[in-house]
Amino acid sequence: MTFDRDRAEQVMEAAHAAYHARTHLYLRVHGLNGDAPQRKYRPEGVVRGSPDDLIRLYFATLTDRRQLSAEVYKAHVRLWQSHEWLYREDVLALKECETLEKILREEKAGTPKESAKTWLPCAETLYSTFGGDPRKLFAGGSISAALEWKYGEEKKRKRDPLPGFGPKILSLLAIFYEELGAIQSLPDAFPVDMHIQRIFISTGAVSAPGIEKSAGLAEFLRFRLCEICSERKWKPLELSQAFWFLGNQTCTRCYLLKDAHLRCPVYEECGGAIESRSYFKRGEWDFNAPRRPKGIPVKLLF
Numbered sequence: 550m551t552f553d554r555d556r557a558e559q560v561m562e563a564a565h566a567a568y569h570a571r572t573h574l575y576l577r578v579h580g581l582n583g584d585a586p587q588r589k590y591r592p593e594g595v596v597r598g599s600p601d602d603l604i605r606l607y608f609a610t611l612t613d614r615r616q617l618s619a620e621v622y623k624a625h626v627r628l629w630q631s632h633e634w635l636y637r638e639d640v641l642a643l644k645e646c647e648t649l650e651k652i653l654r655e656e657k658a659g660t661p662k663e664s665a666k667t668w669l670p671c672a673e674t675l676y677s678t679f680g681g682d683p684r685k686l687f688a689g690g691s692i693s694a695a696l697e698w699k700y701g702e703e704k705k706r707k708r709d710p711l712p713g714f715g716p717k718i719l720s721l722l723a724i725f726y727e728e729l730g731a732i733q734s735l736p737d738a739f740p741v742d743m744h745i746q747r748i749f750i751s752t753g754a755v756s757a758p759g760i761e762k763s764a765g766l767a768e769f770l771r772f773r774l775c776e777i778c779s780e781r782k783w784k785p786l787e788l789s790q791a792f793w794f795l796g797n798q799t800c801t802r803c804y805l806l807k808d809a810h811l812r813c814p815v816y817e818e819c820g821g822a823i824e825s826r827s828y829f830k831r832g833e834w835d836f837n838a839p840r841r842p843k844g845i846p847v848k849l850l851f
Contacts, residue, residue: 612659744796
């Protein structure tokens, strides 16, 4: 893969400026409005930033993969209301994943089979190792430190103590906790999700000759984006939110929007959104896939 740093910085600068000035798309949606799914969909009675909220996000973020984020956090509202014990130490009484998988499938929470396999060992680590406080996961002060602890424990225990928590999910949870004021900003936390990957491919900031795994692309970008943020004194929290809103609200249906050029702060840099079906089906990007047109062509408006 090839990284065009100048182009990436140009894209980041445009998004950062628009997000701060609340222009373009950000006139309507913004992190400070509470529009992000993890804030918008919170179970009734769970106080923002409370221990329950941190635990709720620990498990919800764990299941936030290859599904629309809004649906993931909506599902966890239902799941908390109907099966709150799944988030408590009580869940450790389960000896098999089948019961949990059935519940997750009924509530349409995440990818049920995969999430059930990761939920129980992550619950054990939360309650047996962290004493029910998920902030201890970031005690080392970085995503790298959290991963080093995870891999070290896996080597000692002969099993992964945090299956499902890779760099992207750890970064996502870290910025959620930072947003709540529960932890300090981590220098290498940048959740390079599908939306961010698509934006940097579509704008030509990253390129490759063929097919690349999304996990590999996420790590390829994470270090580079964090480096730029550090040099420019930008908060990864703000930029990741800006790109998530842009990808979710505009890129996904850009070709249907006659005002796409007014919504998107990186419209001029974009060559059209890359087809993303391979991401959802196989967790990979085909860099040779066709690009969708940007906005509705003028000839179709008349």
